[in-house]
Amino acid sequence: MRLSLRDVTALTAGLVAPLATALVFLPFRTSVTQTNLALVFMVVVVAVSALGNRLAGAVAALSAAAWFDFFHTQPYQSFDIHGRADIETAVLLFVAGLIVSQLAARARVLKRVALTDASHLERLHDTTRLARSSTSSDDVVRRTRRELIEVLDLSACRFEYGNLLGHPPRLDPDGTVKVADWIWDLERQGWPDGEIELRADVHGRYQGRFMITPTPDSLPPSLEARLVAADLVAQAAAALDDDTRADTRPA
Structure with a gap:
């Protein structure tokens, strides 16, 4: 399957953007609640999904859950999770990220289809009008x-x-x-x-x-x-x- 430059960019963002977000909030992990931080990661997932496709959104959701776990749940710098609340937050972040990424990608597809349909109709209309009026x-x-x-x-x-x-x-x-x-x-x-x-x-x-x-x-x-x-x-x-x-x- 060939990927467009936009899709490749989105996949890269899906991998990198959650990591960058985790690092930016690293100094504030004791002052920012995990719920609020999870919402920030959700925004990143939505942004990636809107830019790319479903695959990019899924990668972003997985990356967000992984780096949230690694940097912002105890024990830090480990993919282990000991607290039940931390486990629930990470799982919900991943599942919600997948759902939101699908919805965002679907919205992008529908927008593209609508624009394409309008463009096709305009082409047909203009050509039909020329065929009727041209000598x-x-x-x-x-x-x-x-x-x-x-x-x-x-x-x-x-x-x-x-x-x-x-x-x-x-x-x-x-x-x-x-x-x-x-x-x-x-x-x-x-x-x-x-x-x-x-x-x-x-x-x-x-x-x-x-x-x-x-x-x-x-x-x-x-x-x-x-x-x-x-x-x-x-x-x-x-x-x-x-x-x-x-x-x-x-x-």
Whole structure:
């Protein structure tokens, strides 16, 4: 599993931040109650979880419980716990930290999904409006190329007019990728090698295809992103079809 820079940073913070917190409060361990100190550790766990993912939050919860035990329960500088109250506090800190980290990570995911959905809707709306108002299908094709690069995280995208040539991998309207008519396991295998085609056709009339080149070593886009890409291509196909029919009308 590849981790983003943000997730790596969060994992590092999950390990280091609780230790740093324990050391900062070390001179005050006789004056600050363990309950208040546990709440401080909880704040650190929440902050790490909000920055990273569930794994980072779990690491932060475990690290917080461990360093709370090591530095702030007797015997000091030992992972042993003799007092029942200390044991309960450490266990509750760990369990509550896990729960809070899951909730914080979930909130981050929901926020990202909401922002992504809004972005996708805006792209579709703008492209649809251009397809309806533009007098040139080339403008719609250029706009669709730019949007596909953003939505699918591509290194390149070009459009081919005319007939099909060869049998490259294909991204279908349902979001699946096919290689030689077999469904490719995109989530497990990543993008297939070489260019991938998105066919621009409408009502069975083929207008051309977008040839996309994924960014090397990039994570495959979500199914939602692939479906948005298919909808964008459909808008371009409709604009091209309108131009084709206009050209064939008798003067």
